[in-house]
Amino acid sequence: MRLRAMATLGALFVPVYLTGQGLPVAAKAATSTSKSWTPSRTADGQPDLEGVWTNSTLTPLERPAEFAGKEFLTEQESADYVKRLLQQVNTDRRDGGAQVDVGRSYNEFWRDRGNNVIADRRTSLIIDPPDGRVPPLTPEAQKRVEAARAYMRDHATDGPEGRSLAERCIAWATAGPPMLPGPYNNDIQIVQTREQVVILNEMIHDARLIPLDGRPHVSPDIRQLLGDSRGHWDGNTLVVDTTNFNGENSFRGSDANLHLTERFTRVSPNLIQYEFTADDPTAFTRAWSARIPLNKTPDRVYEYACHEGNYALTDILAGARAAETKK
Amino acid sequence: MRLPNHLRLSIFSAVAAIAMLAPANAQNQAYKPPRTADGKPNLNGIWQAMNTANWDVEGHSAQAGQVVSLGATGAEPPGIGVVEGGEIPYLPAALAKKKENYANRLKLDPEVKCYLPGVPRATYMPYPFQIVQSGKFILTSYEYDGAVRTIYMDNPGPAPVDSWMGWSAGHWEGDTLVVDVTGLNDQTWFDRAGDYHSDALHVVERYTLASANVLNYEATIEDPQVFSRPWKISMPLYRHVEKNAQLLEFKCVEFVEELIYGHLRKQPSK
Numbered sequence: 001m002r003l004r005a006m007a008t009l010g011a012l013f014v015p016v017y018l019t020g021q022g023l024p025v026a027a028k029a030a031t032s033t034s035k036s037w038t039p040s041r042t043a044d045g046q047p048d049l050e051g052v053w054t055n056s057t058l059t060p061l062e063r064p065a066e067f068a069g070k071e072f073l074t075e076q077e078s079a080d081y082v083k084r085l086l087q088q089v090n091t092d093r094r095d096g097g098a099q100v101d102v103g104r105s106y107n108e109f110w111r112d113r114g115n116n117v118i119a120d121r122r123t124s125l126i127i128d129p130p131d132g133r134v135p136p137l138t139p140e141a142q143k144r145v146e147a148a149r150a151y152m153r154d155h156a157t158d159g160p161e162g163r164s165l166a167e168r169c170i171a172w173a174t175a176g177p178p179m180l181p182g183p184y185n186n187d188i189q190i191v192q193t194r195e196q197v198v199i200l201n202e203m204i205h206d207a208r209l210i211p212l213d214g215r216p217h218v219s220p221d222i223r224q225l226l227g228d229s230r231g232h233w234d235g236n237t238l239v240v241d242t243t244n245f246n247g248e249n250s251f252r253g254s255d256a257n258l259h260l261t262e263r264f265t266r267v268s269p270n271l272i273q274y275e276f277t278a279d280d281p282t283a284f285t286r287a288w289s290a291r292i293p294l295n296k297t298p299d300r301v302y303e304y305a306c307h308e309g310n311y312a313l314t315d316i317l318a319g320a321r322a323a324e325t326k327k
Numbered sequence: 328m329r330l331p332n333h334l335r336l337s338i339f340s341a342v343a344a345i346a347m348l349a350p351a352n353a354q355n356q357a358y359k360p361p362r363t364a365d366g367k368p369n370l371n372g373i374w375q376a377m378n379t380a381n382w383d384v385e386g387h388s389a390q391a392g393q394v395v396s397l398g399a400t401g402a403e404p405p406g407i408g409v410v411e412g413g414e415i416p417y418l419p420a421a422l423a424k425k426k427e428n429y430a431n432r433l434k435l436d437p438e439v440k441c442y443l444p445g446v447p448r449a450t451y452m453p454y455p456f457q458i459v460q461s462g463k464f465i466l467t468s469y470e471y472d473g474a475v476r477t478i479y480m481d482n483p484g485p486a487p488v489d490s491w492m493g494w495s496a497g498h499w500e501g502d503t504l505v506v507d508v509t510g511l512n513d514q515t516w517f518d519r520a521g522d523y524h525s526d527a528l529h530v531v532e533r534y535t536l537a538s539a540n541v542l543n544y545e546a547t548i549e550d551p552q553v554f555s556r557p558w559k560i561s562m563p564l565y566r567h568v569e570k571n572a573q574l575l576e577f578k579c580v581e582f583v584e585e586l587i588y589g590h591l592r593k594q595p596s597k
Contacts, residue, residue, distance in 0.1 A: 043364035043462055050461060158593040160584040170581050189477065191459050191466045193371055194364070198459050198466050200475060205443075207468045207475040209457060215571050224576040301477065303490040307580045308442050308514070317591035324593070 039236055039266045044194040047236045049266055052301055053294035055179060055274070056114035056186040058085050061290060063124035063132030071132070073121040082117055089113065112184040118293055125180075127275075128289040137253045141283040145253045157320030160313060167313060169306035171225045171249040172203040177242055177260055178251065178276040181292065188294070189301040190264075197231050197238060204306040210240055217243050223256060225249045238264040254280045270296040360502055360536040365462045368502045368536055372458060373567040373574065376451035376544075379406030381438075383520035384560055385414060393433045403519075409451070409560040415522060421553040428521025436519050440587060441579035443474050443491035445515025446508045446530050447546040447560065455567055457574050465497055465504070470574045478506050486510025489526055504534040517548075525552040540566040 039047040067073070073081060091104040091111065118125070124132030137145060155162040165171040174182035179201065189200040197210045210231040218228050223246035231240045240262040247256035258280040265273045272294040279287035360368040379387075386408030392401030417425060428435055438444065444452055454470035465478040478497040486494030486509045494510035513526040533545040542564040549557040 045364075050463060159591075160588050168580065168584065170578065189464070189466075191461050191464050191477075193459055193461055195371065196457075196459050198468065200466065200477070205475055206473060207466065209459070209468055209574055211573065218573070218575070222575065225578060226576065300483070302487070303443075303492055305443055305491050308491060313588060314591065317588055320593070321591055 037268050040269075042192055044192075046192065046194070046233065047238070047266055048192070049190045049197070049238060049264055049272060050192050052187055052189045052297050052299055053272060054112075054114075054186045054297045054299075055181045055188070055292050055294050056112055057116070057118050057125075057181050057293065058082060058114060059117040059122065059125055061125045061180060062134060063126070067123040068131075070123060071130070073117075073123060075121070078117055078121045082115070086115060110184050112186050113181070122291075125290040125292050126288060127291050128277075129286065134252050135284050135286045135288050137283060138281075138285055141253050141255065144255070145250075148250070157316060159317065163313060163316065165225075165249060167316075169204060169310050169313075172201075172206070172306075173249075173251070175201040175203040175206050176251070177208065177226060177229070177240075178262060178278065178290070179274070179292070180290075185304060187297060187299060187301050197240075200301055202301045202304050204304050217241075220244065223247075227258070227260065234263075236265060240264070251278065254278065254283045257282045264294075358536060358538055361539075363460060363462075367460070367462075367499060368504070369460065370458045370465070370504060370534060370536065370542065371460050372542075373455050373572050374458065374542055374564040375453075375455040375567060376562055376564055378409060378451065378562055379404045380409045380451040380560070380562065381448065381453055381518055382406060384409050384518050384522055385520070387520070409562045411559045411561060416555045416558055418553060418555055421523075425521050425523060428516070428523055430521075432519055432521050435521070437515055438519065439583070441472055441583045442514065443472060444469070445491055445511060446476070446493050446495075447532065447548070448515060448517055449474055449476075449492070450532075450544060450546075450564070451562060454577060455572075455574060468574060470577050472577065472579055478504075491515060493530070500533075502535060504532075506532040506534070508532065523553070524548070524550045527552045537563065540568055542566070 042048045042050065063070075089111075091107045093104065094101060096104070122132075126132045126134065129135055136142075152162055152164075160168050164173075166173055172182070174180040174186075179188065179199075182203065185202045187202045191198045191200070195211065195213050197212060199208045199210065200206070201208070206226060208226055208229055210229040212231045212233070214232065215230065217230060222228065223244055225246055225248055227242040228244035229240050229242045231238055233239070240260075242260040242262070243258075245254070245256050245258045247254070247258075251258065258278060260276060260278055262274065262276045265275075267273050273291060274294050275289060275291045277287055277289040278284065363369045363371070382403050383406065387403075387406055389405040390403050392398075392403055394401050415425075433439065438452075449456065449467075449469045449471070452469070452471045456467055456469040459466045459468065463480055465480065467476045467478065469475065474492060476492045476495050478495040480497050483494070483496055489510050489512040491512060491514065493508040495506050495508050497504055497506045499505070508530040511524075511526065511528045511530070513524065513528075516523050527550050529549045531547045531549075533543075533547075535543045535545075537543045543561070544564050545559060545561040547557055547559045548554070
């Protein structure tokens with residue numbers, strides 16, 4: 001029921017979420033996969049990806065420095081790591097004094113990070129490059145990202161533009177594409193027909209419509225936050241190709257030239273392996289890829305009416321104006 | 328009159344055939360829609376209303392717009408109305424509130440603020456929407472604000488909480504998709520004319536293919552706190568038949584930031 005409560009509370013809690021953006025998040029242990037398992041088919045004869053799935057996992061996108069050079073953990077190392085992580089991120093702790101308590105007020109009730117790392121105990125969701133890190137940005141992209149950061153820093157409360165897209169309820173960083181685990185509401189629903197796949201992300205009620213009929217991408221003049229997606233089947237794998245981004249929803253420094261390829265393969269009744277490759281020659285010095293398990297969940301996707309409940313943005317700006325008059 | 332047997336049989340067959348082709352009442356019952364793989368009428372496609380119900384579900388004349396600088400581009404187009412019987416049966420106090428809403432519509436219409444449109448308004452806004460129909464779910468995705476509904480075909484039980492787009496349970500009655508919508512909050516309107524409802528709203532929608540490219544839409548609206556009896560709207564929805572038709576992004580939140588937050592901007596220091 002906590003997710004249901006959140007749906008109505010909407011963006012009230014957005015700013016606190018942002019401080020948790022780098023938190024490792026997530027999942028029930030992935031079901032072990034069997035090579036001989038044959039996916040069930042939809043009535044149309046396609047591999048059946050339908051249902052509600054969650055990408056919650058404690059495994060971080062990038063390999064932490066402490067595991068540099070170590071691609072996988074042993075069972076014991078992994079158990080110790082999980083135990084330590086769960087202790088570190090636990091926002092119900094009250095051992096840091098009043099100031100720290102305030103920071104933890106967005107407590108465990110809200111969290112949806114799961115309680116385990118991914119099943120193969122890889123130390124990062126990134127599988128390529130081999131160091132498990134997002135490759136360096138090109139010098140131009142570095143400048144662009146720094147300028148955007150400086151603007152946000154220097155104009156944080158001047159108007160809506162000083163806040164993140166998430167706080168403005170325009171787009172959610174982890175809803176993607178590509179889709180990554182976030183601190184909460186990690187559920188997606190896949191609906192499938194012969195001609196169309198829809199990926200409905202609970203955050204922030206984004207439904208990505210993906211035609212499967214081989215049509216070309218829309219004109220390069222049309223630019224969208226979520227890009228323009230086309231899908232096709234490669235054996236039992238759904239391949240989704242997305243271009244036409246507007247660059248506003250920058251993903252780890254990406255710009256409007258991001259070319260994203262996602263692959264969805266159902267490898268067992270309760271698991272879809274989701275892989276993406278991000279290629280953007282004007283942003284990244286090389287293409288990179290990550291693999292994230294999508295675990296089946298009996299839950300449903302609820303309405304996340306973000307903008308409608310966005311009292312936070314009003315309060316942040318009104319608070320800043322009130323503070324100015326007191327100076 | 329006595330006819331040869333083979334002729335009597337032919338006449339009988341012809342009459343039977345005509346009877347099968349043209350059932351007495353509704354025209355749309357004669358149309359045999361294409362089926363999905365699981366045998367249901369195939370409603371997949373991109374649809375859009377071609378009327379001015381979003382301006383006012385009741386019949387209305389054209390009039391000048393609310394924003395002078397928009398001139399004719401902001402003027403309000405006329406419409407014959409989509410309410411069966413012509414008028415919404417408001418309770419007296421509710422009618423007064425509707426009139427107040429109308430007078431203040433530029434300020435109060437949730438569409439102006441890019442809020443989720445609710446049901447049934449989402450269906451006849453001046454934007455296309457797409458039906459994605461599989462066996463377990465029917466998803467309706469609306470271009471306006473990226474609004475979306477999941478119509479559960481497996482009896483999802485009662486609405487867990489009120490929401491903008493409500494809680495939709497679907498079933499088939501013959502070739503008609505019937506959707507029972509509950510759990511709607513009291514924040515949405517039916518149109519730009521201030522027609523409104525309470526959180527006791529209950530909507531029953533009926534979607535029936537009338538031909539390859541026409542989907543008949545009906546919604547019965549019940550809300551004892553606002554209306555003296557249930558009332559009904561009906562309209563055809565038309566298929567987007569253009570090659571490569573698709574929904575594009577109309578994420579309007581960004582477009583209303585100046586309207587909603589503009590007064591809170593930092594002013595240049597004097």
